[in-house]
Amino acid sequence: MEAPEVQTRRWDPIVKITHWGIVGVVICNALLVGDGSIAHIYAGYLLAALLALRLAWGLIGPASARFRSFPPSPMRAIKHIGDILAGRKEEHSSHNPLGALMVYAVWTCLSVIVATGVAMSGPPPSVEFPISTSILVSRDEHGEEEEGQHEEGERGHGGESGVGESEEALEELHEAAVNLLYLLVFLHIAGVAFEAARSGRRTLTAMLPGGK
Protein backbone atom coordinates (compact mmCIF):
# COMPACT_ATOMS: atom_id res chain seq x y z
CA MET A 1 0.00 0.00 0.00
CA GLU A 2 1.05 3.55 -0.59
CA ALA A 3 3.12 5.37 1.99
CA PRO A 4 1.18 8.08 3.80
CA GLU A 5 1.71 11.04 1.51
CA VAL A 6 0.37 13.56 3.92
CA GLN A 7 3.39 14.63 5.88
CA THR A 8 3.24 17.61 8.16
CA ARG A 9 5.10 20.63 6.91
CA ARG A 10 7.96 21.74 9.07
CA TRP A 11 8.37 25.33 7.90
CA ASP A 12 5.39 27.52 7.17
CA PRO A 13 5.36 30.15 4.40
CA ILE A 14 6.19 33.05 6.74
CA VAL A 15 9.35 31.31 7.94
CA LYS A 16 10.32 30.50 4.36
CA ILE A 17 9.62 33.93 2.92
CA THR A 18 11.42 35.75 5.73
CA HIS A 19 14.39 33.34 5.46
CA TRP A 20 14.92 33.72 1.73
CA GLY A 21 14.11 37.43 1.89
CA ILE A 22 16.85 37.90 4.48
CA VAL A 23 19.25 35.83 2.37
CA GLY A 24 18.40 38.07 -0.61
CA VAL A 25 19.02 41.26 1.35
CA VAL A 26 22.32 40.02 2.75
CA ILE A 27 23.55 39.03 -0.70
CA CYS A 28 22.34 42.33 -2.15
CA ASN A 29 24.11 44.45 0.43
CA ALA A 30 27.26 42.33 0.56
CA LEU A 31 27.87 41.95 -3.13
CA LEU A 32 25.64 44.09 -5.30
CA VAL A 33 25.30 47.61 -3.96
CA GLY A 34 27.70 50.10 -2.42
CA ASP A 35 27.93 50.68 1.34
CA GLY A 36 25.65 53.48 2.39
CA SER A 37 23.99 53.72 -1.03
CA ILE A 38 20.28 54.39 -1.28
CA ALA A 39 19.66 50.80 -2.32
CA HIS A 40 21.70 49.61 0.68
CA ILE A 41 19.54 51.61 3.08
CA TYR A 42 16.28 50.47 1.52
CA ALA A 43 17.47 46.87 1.62
CA GLY A 44 18.34 47.42 5.27
CA TYR A 45 14.79 48.52 6.05
CA LEU A 46 13.50 45.51 4.15
CA LEU A 47 15.71 43.37 6.38
CA ALA A 48 14.36 45.14 9.47
CA ALA A 49 10.79 44.36 8.38
CA LEU A 50 11.50 40.69 7.64
CA LEU A 51 13.42 40.22 10.88
CA ALA A 52 10.73 41.94 12.96
CA LEU A 53 8.03 39.84 11.36
CA ARG A 54 9.98 36.63 11.97
CA LEU A 55 10.58 37.56 15.60
CA ALA A 56 6.89 38.38 16.13
CA TRP A 57 6.12 35.07 14.44
CA GLY A 58 8.24 33.39 17.12
CA LEU A 59 5.62 34.52 19.62
CA ILE A 60 2.34 34.14 17.75
CA GLY A 61 3.17 31.73 14.91
CA PRO A 62 2.40 28.01 14.69
CA ALA A 63 4.19 25.63 17.04
CA SER A 64 7.21 24.79 14.86
CA ALA A 65 8.02 28.48 14.35
CA ARG A 66 7.77 29.44 18.02
CA PHE A 67 10.78 30.20 20.17
CA ARG A 68 9.29 27.77 22.65
CA SER A 69 9.99 24.83 20.33
CA PHE A 70 13.68 25.65 20.01
CA PRO A 71 14.89 27.23 23.25
CA PRO A 72 18.54 28.34 23.29
CA SER A 73 19.95 25.65 25.52
CA PRO A 74 23.67 24.81 25.60
CA MET A 75 22.83 21.68 27.61
CA ARG A 76 20.64 20.32 24.88
CA ALA A 77 23.18 21.34 22.27
CA ILE A 78 25.81 19.27 24.06
CA LYS A 79 23.44 16.34 24.31
CA HIS A 80 22.76 16.72 20.59
CA ILE A 81 26.49 16.57 19.85
CA GLY A 82 26.52 13.37 21.88
CA ASP A 83 23.71 12.04 19.67
CA ILE A 84 25.68 12.91 16.55
CA LEU A 85 28.82 11.19 17.82
CA ALA A 86 26.84 8.11 18.81
CA GLY A 87 25.15 8.08 15.41
CA ARG A 88 21.68 8.55 16.91
CA LYS A 89 19.15 10.34 14.75
CA GLU A 90 16.23 12.14 16.25
CA GLU A 91 13.42 13.85 14.41
CA HIS A 92 13.04 17.44 15.51
CA SER A 93 9.83 19.24 14.74
CA SER A 94 11.70 22.54 14.67
CA HIS A 95 15.43 23.43 14.68
CA ASN A 96 17.74 20.90 16.26
CA PRO A 97 19.43 22.20 19.45
CA LEU A 98 22.65 23.16 17.66
CA GLY A 99 20.70 24.82 14.87
CA ALA A 100 18.72 26.72 17.51
CA LEU A 101 21.87 28.27 18.97
CA MET A 102 22.93 29.26 15.46
CA VAL A 103 19.55 30.82 14.71
CA TYR A 104 19.64 32.99 17.84
CA ALA A 105 23.20 34.02 17.04
CA VAL A 106 22.20 35.02 13.50
CA TRP A 107 19.17 36.96 14.74
CA THR A 108 21.23 38.82 17.35
CA CYS A 109 23.80 39.67 14.73
CA LEU A 110 21.16 40.87 12.26
CA SER A 111 19.52 42.99 14.99
CA VAL A 112 22.81 44.74 15.73
CA ILE A 113 23.35 45.32 12.02
CA VAL A 114 19.87 46.79 11.59
CA ALA A 115 20.08 48.95 14.72
CA THR A 116 23.47 50.45 13.86
CA GLY A 117 22.46 50.84 10.22
CA VAL A 118 19.28 52.73 11.09
CA ALA A 119 21.18 54.87 13.59
CA MET A 120 23.64 55.86 10.87
CA SER A 121 21.26 56.38 8.00
CA GLY A 122 18.12 57.79 9.59
CA PRO A 123 14.84 57.21 7.81
CA PRO A 124 14.91 55.91 4.23
CA PRO A 125 16.13 58.79 2.02
CA SER A 126 13.54 60.18 -0.33
CA VAL A 127 14.12 59.44 -3.96
CA GLU A 128 13.16 61.72 -6.83
CA PHE A 129 12.13 59.97 -9.97
CA PRO A 130 13.54 59.48 -12.49
CA ILE A 131 16.79 58.35 -10.92
CA SER A 132 19.61 56.43 -12.52
CA THR A 133 20.49 53.01 -11.21
CA SER A 134 24.09 54.05 -10.77
CA ILE A 135 23.07 56.69 -8.22
CA LEU A 136 20.83 54.21 -6.41
CA VAL A 137 23.57 51.67 -5.94
CA SER A 138 26.65 53.86 -5.62
CA ARG A 139 28.27 54.52 -2.28
CA ASP A 140 27.25 57.17 0.15
CA GLU A 141 24.41 58.98 -1.42
CA HIS A 142 24.17 61.42 1.42
CA GLY A 143 27.06 63.13 -0.18
CA GLU A 144 29.05 64.71 2.62
CA GLU A 145 32.25 62.76 3.08
CA GLU A 146 33.97 60.31 0.83
CA GLU A 147 36.66 61.84 -1.25
CA GLY A 148 38.97 58.89 -0.70
CA GLN A 149 36.74 55.93 -1.42
CA HIS A 150 37.15 53.63 1.53
CA GLU A 151 37.99 50.09 0.74
CA GLU A 152 35.86 47.39 2.37
CA GLY A 153 35.97 47.66 6.10
CA GLU A 154 39.43 49.10 6.61
CA ARG A 155 40.25 52.48 7.93
CA GLY A 156 40.57 54.02 4.51
CA HIS A 157 38.67 57.15 5.48
CA GLY A 158 41.66 59.28 6.11
CA GLY A 159 40.52 62.79 5.42
CA GLU A 160 37.08 62.71 6.93
CA SER A 161 36.15 65.62 9.05
CA GLY A 162 32.38 65.85 9.37
CA VAL A 163 31.96 62.44 10.86
CA GLY A 164 31.60 62.44 14.62
CA GLU A 165 33.10 59.86 16.86
CA SER A 166 29.84 58.15 17.65
CA GLU A 167 29.18 57.79 13.94
CA GLU A 168 32.56 56.15 13.59
CA ALA A 169 31.85 53.80 16.47
CA LEU A 170 28.51 52.88 14.91
CA GLU A 171 30.20 52.16 11.62
CA GLU A 172 32.78 49.94 13.24
CA LEU A 173 30.12 48.05 15.15
CA HIS A 174 28.10 47.70 11.94
CA GLU A 175 31.07 46.28 10.09
CA ALA A 176 32.15 43.99 12.92
CA ALA A 177 28.63 42.57 13.14
CA VAL A 178 28.55 42.08 9.37
CA ASN A 179 31.84 40.20 9.44
CA LEU A 180 30.58 38.06 12.28
CA LEU A 181 27.43 37.43 10.24
CA TYR A 182 29.52 36.16 7.32
CA LEU A 183 31.23 33.74 9.65
CA LEU A 184 27.90 32.57 11.08
CA VAL A 185 26.39 32.16 7.61
CA PHE A 186 29.38 30.07 6.58
CA LEU A 187 28.92 27.85 9.64
CA HIS A 188 25.16 27.80 9.07
CA ILE A 189 25.48 26.55 5.49
CA ALA A 190 28.10 24.02 6.58
CA GLY A 191 25.73 22.92 9.35
CA VAL A 192 22.80 22.52 6.95
CA ALA A 193 25.00 20.56 4.54
CA PHE A 194 26.23 18.32 7.35
CA GLU A 195 22.76 17.70 8.71
CA ALA A 196 21.39 17.02 5.23
CA ALA A 197 24.13 14.44 4.68
CA ARG A 198 23.56 12.92 8.11
CA SER A 199 19.81 12.73 8.36
CA GLY A 200 18.52 13.22 4.88
CA ARG A 201 17.75 15.81 2.28
CA ARG A 202 14.59 16.83 4.09
CA THR A 203 16.66 19.15 6.30
CA LEU A 204 17.29 21.25 3.22
CA THR A 205 14.17 20.69 1.14
CA ALA A 206 11.94 21.61 4.08
CA MET A 207 13.09 25.21 3.68
CA LEU A 208 12.57 25.36 -0.10
CA PRO A 209 9.37 26.61 -1.72
CA GLY A 210 6.89 23.73 -1.84
CA GLY A 211 9.14 21.52 0.30
CA LYS A 212 7.85 19.86 3.43
Place this chain on the structure above:
Amino acid sequence: MKDRAISNIRRGDRHITTVAVIVVIQAIAAAFFLADAVVDISTGELSLHIFTEMLIAFALLAGIGLGAWQTAQMIEQARHDADALAVARGAASQLMDLRFRQWGLTDAEAEVALFSLKGFEVAEIARLRNVAEGTVRAQLTSIYAKSGVSSRHALLSLFFEDLIEIEHH
Protein backbone atom coordinates in the same frame (compact mmCIF):
# COMPACT_ATOMS: atom_id res chain seq x y z
CA MET B 1 -8.85 9.07 -10.16
CA LYS B 2 -7.56 12.08 -8.32
CA ASP B 3 -6.76 11.94 -4.65
CA ARG B 4 -9.25 14.41 -3.31
CA ALA B 5 -7.87 14.60 0.21
CA ILE B 6 -4.44 15.57 -1.08
CA SER B 7 -5.76 18.09 -3.56
CA ASN B 8 -7.82 19.69 -0.79
CA ILE B 9 -4.70 20.00 1.32
CA ARG B 10 -2.81 21.55 -1.61
CA ARG B 11 -5.56 24.07 -2.13
CA GLY B 12 -5.42 24.97 1.56
CA ASP B 13 -1.65 25.39 1.32
CA ARG B 14 -1.97 27.78 -1.60
CA HIS B 15 -4.49 29.83 0.32
CA ILE B 16 -2.21 30.00 3.34
CA THR B 17 0.74 31.03 1.17
CA THR B 18 -1.28 33.85 -0.37
CA VAL B 19 -2.29 35.21 3.01
CA ALA B 20 1.29 34.85 4.27
CA VAL B 21 2.63 36.84 1.29
CA ILE B 22 0.17 39.63 2.05
CA VAL B 23 1.25 39.69 5.71
CA VAL B 24 4.89 39.98 4.62
CA ILE B 25 4.10 42.85 2.25
CA GLN B 26 2.18 44.62 5.02
CA ALA B 27 5.14 44.21 7.37
CA ILE B 28 7.50 45.71 4.78
CA ALA B 29 5.16 48.63 4.15
CA ALA B 30 4.86 49.19 7.90
CA ALA B 31 8.64 49.29 8.39
CA PHE B 32 9.09 52.04 5.80
CA PHE B 33 6.07 53.97 7.01
CA LEU B 34 7.07 53.75 10.67
CA ALA B 35 10.63 54.86 9.93
CA ASP B 36 9.22 58.09 8.46
CA ALA B 37 6.46 58.51 10.97
CA VAL B 38 8.72 58.09 13.98
CA VAL B 39 10.93 60.93 12.77
CA ASP B 40 7.89 63.14 12.16
CA ILE B 41 6.32 62.29 15.46
CA SER B 42 9.48 62.80 17.50
CA THR B 43 10.46 66.09 15.88
CA GLY B 44 7.18 67.72 14.95
CA GLU B 45 4.56 69.48 17.01
CA LEU B 46 1.34 67.67 17.55
CA SER B 47 -0.58 68.42 14.39
CA LEU B 48 -3.31 66.88 12.33
CA HIS B 49 -0.67 65.39 10.04
CA ILE B 50 1.09 63.68 12.91
CA PHE B 51 -2.17 62.56 14.40
CA THR B 52 -3.08 60.95 11.07
CA GLU B 53 0.28 59.26 10.88
CA MET B 54 -0.14 57.79 14.33
CA LEU B 55 -3.57 56.53 13.39
CA ILE B 56 -2.26 54.91 10.21
CA ALA B 57 0.65 53.37 12.11
CA PHE B 58 -1.73 51.92 14.64
CA ALA B 59 -4.04 50.55 11.93
CA LEU B 60 -1.11 49.02 10.06
CA LEU B 61 0.28 47.29 13.12
CA ALA B 62 -3.12 46.06 14.22
CA GLY B 63 -3.77 44.75 10.70
CA ILE B 64 -0.47 42.89 10.63
CA GLY B 65 -1.02 41.45 14.08
CA LEU B 66 -4.46 40.22 13.19
CA GLY B 67 -3.39 38.92 9.77
CA ALA B 68 -0.44 37.08 11.28
CA TRP B 69 -2.58 35.61 14.02
CA GLN B 70 -5.14 34.36 11.50
CA THR B 71 -2.41 32.91 9.32
CA ALA B 72 -1.04 31.05 12.32
CA GLN B 73 -4.52 29.68 13.09
CA MET B 74 -4.93 28.51 9.50
CA ILE B 75 -1.55 26.80 9.54
CA GLU B 76 -2.28 25.03 12.83
CA GLN B 77 -5.68 23.92 11.54
CA ALA B 78 -4.17 22.61 8.30
CA ARG B 79 -1.52 20.67 10.23
CA HIS B 80 -4.15 19.26 12.51
CA ASP B 81 -6.25 18.18 9.50
CA ALA B 82 -3.26 16.58 7.82
CA ASP B 83 -2.40 14.66 10.98
CA ALA B 84 -5.99 13.52 11.40
CA LEU B 85 -6.07 12.40 7.78
CA ALA B 86 -2.84 10.44 8.20
CA VAL B 87 -4.20 8.72 11.30
CA ALA B 88 -7.46 7.93 9.55
CA ARG B 89 -5.59 6.56 6.55
CA GLY B 90 -3.36 4.47 8.74
CA ALA B 91 -6.38 3.09 10.56
CA ALA B 92 -8.26 2.45 7.32
CA SER B 93 -5.39 0.62 5.71
CA GLN B 94 -4.75 -1.50 8.81
CA LEU B 95 -8.38 -2.40 8.96
CA MET B 96 -8.42 -3.37 5.29
CA ASP B 97 -5.38 -5.58 5.70
CA LEU B 98 -7.01 -7.27 8.65
CA ARG B 99 -10.35 -7.87 6.93
CA PHE B 100 -8.79 -9.02 3.66
CA ARG B 101 -6.82 -11.62 5.60
CA GLN B 102 -9.84 -12.69 7.64
CA TRP B 103 -11.87 -13.22 4.49
CA GLY B 104 -9.03 -15.21 2.97
CA LEU B 105 -8.61 -13.02 -0.11
CA THR B 106 -5.74 -13.97 -2.38
CA ASP B 107 -3.08 -11.30 -2.98
CA ALA B 108 -4.58 -10.51 -6.37
CA GLU B 109 -8.08 -10.25 -4.92
CA ALA B 110 -6.86 -8.00 -2.12
CA GLU B 111 -5.37 -5.65 -4.67
CA VAL B 112 -8.53 -5.60 -6.76
CA ALA B 113 -10.61 -5.01 -3.62
CA LEU B 114 -8.42 -2.05 -2.70
CA PHE B 115 -8.72 -0.49 -6.15
CA SER B 116 -12.44 -1.04 -6.07
CA LEU B 117 -12.77 0.59 -2.64
CA LYS B 118 -10.76 3.53 -3.90
CA GLY B 119 -13.39 4.05 -6.58
CA PHE B 120 -11.80 2.58 -9.70
CA GLU B 121 -14.11 1.05 -12.31
CA VAL B 122 -13.69 -2.49 -13.63
CA ALA B 123 -12.14 -1.25 -16.90
CA GLU B 124 -9.62 0.92 -15.05
CA ILE B 125 -8.64 -1.89 -12.70
CA ALA B 126 -8.17 -4.23 -15.64
CA ARG B 127 -5.91 -1.72 -17.36
CA LEU B 128 -3.91 -1.02 -14.20
CA ARG B 129 -3.37 -4.71 -13.48
CA ASN B 130 -2.90 -5.60 -17.12
CA VAL B 131 -5.58 -8.30 -17.19
CA ALA B 132 -8.89 -8.83 -18.98
CA GLU B 133 -12.01 -7.13 -17.65
CA GLY B 134 -13.62 -10.54 -17.28
CA THR B 135 -10.87 -11.55 -14.86
CA VAL B 136 -11.49 -8.48 -12.71
CA ARG B 137 -15.23 -9.15 -12.71
CA ALA B 138 -14.65 -12.73 -11.60
CA GLN B 139 -12.32 -11.53 -8.84
CA LEU B 140 -14.88 -9.00 -7.63
CA THR B 141 -17.55 -11.70 -7.51
CA SER B 142 -15.23 -13.83 -5.45
CA ILE B 143 -14.44 -10.88 -3.14
CA TYR B 144 -18.15 -10.19 -2.56
CA ALA B 145 -18.78 -13.85 -1.87
CA LYS B 146 -15.94 -14.14 0.63
CA SER B 147 -16.94 -10.95 2.44
CA GLY B 148 -20.63 -11.73 2.36
CA VAL B 149 -21.86 -8.66 0.50
CA SER B 150 -23.41 -8.15 -2.90
CA SER B 151 -21.99 -4.88 -4.21
CA ARG B 152 -19.16 -2.44 -3.99
CA HIS B 153 -21.28 -0.06 -1.97
CA ALA B 154 -22.03 -2.73 0.58
CA LEU B 155 -18.32 -3.56 0.77
CA LEU B 156 -17.47 0.09 1.31
CA SER B 157 -20.06 0.50 4.02
CA LEU B 158 -18.59 -2.48 5.90
CA PHE B 159 -15.40 -0.48 6.37
CA PHE B 160 -17.20 2.76 6.93
CA GLU B 161 -19.16 1.31 9.82
CA ASP B 162 -16.06 -0.17 11.41
CA LEU B 163 -14.11 3.05 11.12
CA ILE B 164 -16.87 5.16 12.59
CA GLU B 165 -17.17 2.73 15.46
CA ILE B 166 -13.43 2.96 16.03
CA GLU B 167 -13.72 6.74 16.26
CA HIS B 168 -16.21 6.46 19.10
CA HIS B 169 -14.13 4.24 21.34
